[in-house]
Amino acid sequence: MPRRIVLGIRGVGHRVIESVWRLGRASHFFMLMLLKSGISMRRFHLIIREIYFTGVLSLIIIVVSGLFVGMVLGLQGYETLQKYGSESAVGTLVALSLVRELGPVVAALLFASRAGSAITAEIGLMKATEQLAAMEMMAVDPIARVVAPRFWAGVISMPFLAAMFSAVGIFGGYLVTVVLIGVDEGSFWSQMQNAVDFRYDIVNGVIKTCVFGVAVTAIAVFEGYDAPPTAEGVSGATTRTVVTSSLAILGLDFVLTAFMFRGMS
Amino acid sequence: MQRTTMDLWVGLFVAAGIGALLVLALKVGNMGTYSAAQSYTLMGNFENIGGLKPRAPVKSAGVVVGRVVDIQFSPETFDAVVTMSIDSRYQFPKDTFASILTSGLLGEQYIGLAAGGDEVMLKSGDKIMKTNSAMVLEEMIGRFLFNKASENDGGKN
Incomplete structure (x- = not known):
């Protein structure tokens, strides 16, 4: 019995040490990537190529989900608000929930599962097939050539994707409530414009998306670079990317919201 | 894919993103109606x-x-x-x-x-x-x- 307890404690200790090591490796990797991103900034076409793969190809899923999220928000908001006779406030509801929360968070979650997993799988497979080692043999730094462009491409794409998500979502809400249900168009827009503040709501939303973009792509490139060079390792790393970045998005969203919207009503 | 086509797509993507931000600022937000400039x-x-x-x-x-x-x-x-x-x-x-x-x-x-x-x-x-x-x-x-x-x-x- 005491032996079991010792084994259990040892297991806990092992895990803690392992995760601290991992955290250290991640910070070291992140610093190294930032230091070497000057080289990839000078070869900007590498970043443009990655923006095409992470940003442009994510557009369809972002736009379609944004449209449907906005339409559902419009329907549900109308359903509840018309009980109180204030269905013209549905524009405010759709715009505020999209710009403040749903736009940044849902766009980042979709981005993590569509682009983040792809980045991890690509870098992990490059490592497993020893392409990264081959690059190093040719005196090409894999962090500057492979990792940093993907990171910056994700950081640049994320705010644009979230802005498109919000804009399309508001259009979806407009379609459902104004065009289909017949809420007054003028009060839909004017109530929205009265309630949504540029500095307070829109800029804060953009700040959120920038933070999420950094978090998601940093996790994705690190998981790929740190993956065990086997088929199993790459699949595990891809799963971890999606899980960790989703949790990171939700946790960071709470922290950011607490700082941004505290005490103001 | 050709580099020029890719550049074109990325350019369109960035333009659409900036356009969406402008729509949010002017049409959804209150930038168009009231500015605290003066x-x-x-x-x-x-x-x-x-x-x-x-x-x-x-x-x-x-x-x-x-x-x-x-x-x-x-x-x-x-x-x-x-x-x-x-x-x-x-x-x-x-x-x-x-x-x-x-x-x-x-x-x-x-x-x-x-x-x-x-x-x-x-x-x-x-x-x-x-x-x-x-x-x-x-x-x-x-x-x-x-x-x-x-x-x-x-x-x-």
Whole structure:
């Protein structure tokens, strides 16, 4: 019995040490990537190529989900608000929930599962097939050539994707409530414009998306670079990317919201 | 894929992203209707501000002319000091009357400015002298019940 307890404690200790090591490796990797991103900034076409793969190809899923999220928000908001006779406030509801929360968070979650997993799988497979080692043999730094462009491409794409998500979502809400249900168009827009503040709501939303973009792509490139060079390792790393970045998005969203919207009503 | 086609797509993507941000700022937000670029500040002391909040609109004749910037409690006069930022296109006379009003029955509260007839205009940092407090529902009901009760008493005697 005491032996079991010792084994259990040892297991806990092992895990803690392992995760601290991992955290250290991640910070070291992140610093190294930032230091070497000057080289990839000078070869900007590498970043443009990655923006095409992470940003442009994510557009369809972002736009379609944004449209449907906005339409559902419009329907549900109308359903509840018309009980109180204030269905013209549905524009405010759709715009505020999209710009403040749903736009940044849902766009980042979709981005993590569509682009983040792809980045991890690509870098992990490059490592497993020893392409990264081959690059190093040719005196090409894999962090500057492979990792940093993907990171910056994700950081640049994320705010644009979230802005498109919000804009399309508001259009979806407009379609459902104004065009289909017949809420007054003028009060839909004017109530929205009265309630949504540029500095307070829109800029804060953009700040959120920038933070999420950094978090998601940093996790994705690190998981790929740190993956065990086997088929199993790459699949595990891809799963971890999606899980960790989703949790990171939700946790960071709470922290950011607490700082941004505290005490103001 | 050709590098030029990729550049084109990325260019379109960035343009669409900036376009979406502009739509959010101008069509959804209040950048198009009110900008704080040129404005001047006015102050006003109110006995009771009710539910007035920072960023609430300041209206005159129903038109938004500015916003509430700050609300502080003054420990000297024991009332609320409201700082407003007014669009500098609109000037108001010295004897302007400021009152806290409610839009609709349950709507938000805002400051209504009713212009007076003075020749001299208010300058930045000036204090509006004539103010009217917010209506507090409980006080109103209380006064109404009190009046009703005293009327009934008068009828009996």
